[in-house]
Amino acid sequence: MDAVEPKAPVVVGIDGSARAYAAVSWAAREAQRHGCALHIVSALGDLNPHENGIRLPQSYFADRDRAVHAHLDEAVAIARTTRTATSSTEITSRVLDGPARPALLEASKSARMVVVGSRGLGQITAALAGSVAVALAAHAQSPVVVIRGHAGQTSGTGDVVVGVDGTENSVPALAAAFEEASLRATGLVAVHTWSPFTLPRAFDDQLDLPWDEVETAEQAVLAESLAGWTERYPETSVTQTVVRGRSAAELRDRAADAELLVVGSHGRGGFAGMLIGSTSTALLHTAECPLMIVRS
Known part of the structure; x- marks a missing residue:
């Protein structure tokens, strides 16, 4: 693994799920510890306007875009609330084009670490980690942190x-x-x-x-x-x-x-x-x- 730049950001991927927001809280504290920026990202998903041969209405994409930006706004608010009053942690957000897996893998090339919830909105089986977390663990070029359940709210006293x-x-x-x-x-x-x-x-x-x-x-x-x-x-x-x-x-x-x-x-x-x-x-x-x- 190539050496990470000293001020490489902590990147956290979100999708609007509860576990993603728990990941944001954990990532905000982690960025503060490392004295680096926190970069919150959310992927738009498949940009192909056809689904199984059916052309989707433009309203679908408008609603999707609004939802992604709303999720980012909420995540930024959570991160700002999580950091301490004296923290100078820079918080940025960005919408990534395309599906989450390739977008986050690309982001891992310049990240200190990538943080995600163990499963997102599209996961049905609560007991298993989602496909994005599995793909990142196997292919990311930075360390990957997976937050399961409400594990982002640790006691602060554990080892x-x-x-x-x-x-x-x-x-x-x-x-x-x-x-x-x-x-x-x-x-x-x-x-x-x-x-x-x-x-x-x-x-x-x-x-x-x-x-x-x-x-x-x-x-x-x-x-x-x-x-x-x-x-x-x-x-x-x-x-x-x-x-x-x-x-x-x-x-x-x-x-x-x-x-x-x-x-x-x-x-x-x-x-x-x-x-x-x-x-x-x-x-x-x-x-x-x-x-x-x-x-x-």
Whole structure:
């Protein structure tokens, strides 16, 4: 990933849904922490005036344009209310041409991060993240933050949780997690999970294997991964957690009350060219706290 300009903006995509407005609140606070601008965008959608061979009336496009601008106006008002009275955060808004996915992917090229709600107005299944969030997680050129439910309204007292797999894939996630914890003046919980077998955990205790030795080796992997970062951020309190289990479930549970959960786009089980791994995908659909996915 190319280096981001120091004052690159936090970009938040909206569509008028409740989760999009929660994303605006979170993004406004994030921009203030980073001392950068907040850029609120909304996509017009398909500009083709034909739908299934039927020509749509001009009134459809006029109503759509009015709705998009109204959503932006409301989002700007929310952002202004969210920031503190002393904040100098610049807030801008823009209507993007075309569908949301390609428009936001393009915006990610010059963004510090892109923030979206987990699903928008067009989503039917409440339990799953929407197609825009999934596409951004797989293809965006900046970190992506997905706000699920009302997770944008965090307590302000939780820790930042980061998944660490001991490979180069988790280095960008560690960098982002330490920075976020430092900006919040909160603790960092580094979670390293291991499970060398695909068997259900119910069978683990029946296998005659040196589990204690494996646990010790995995603790060393985590400590080595954190060594340089704890020196760079000495003011950040770090809790090291090594657990035998499935990565997505363990990270989700430990981040239940977190300010932010940070993961890489894929872990040590990933392969070259992989867009997003199974752990990141599962968390995208299930994490209740704000989730940041940092691509390698």
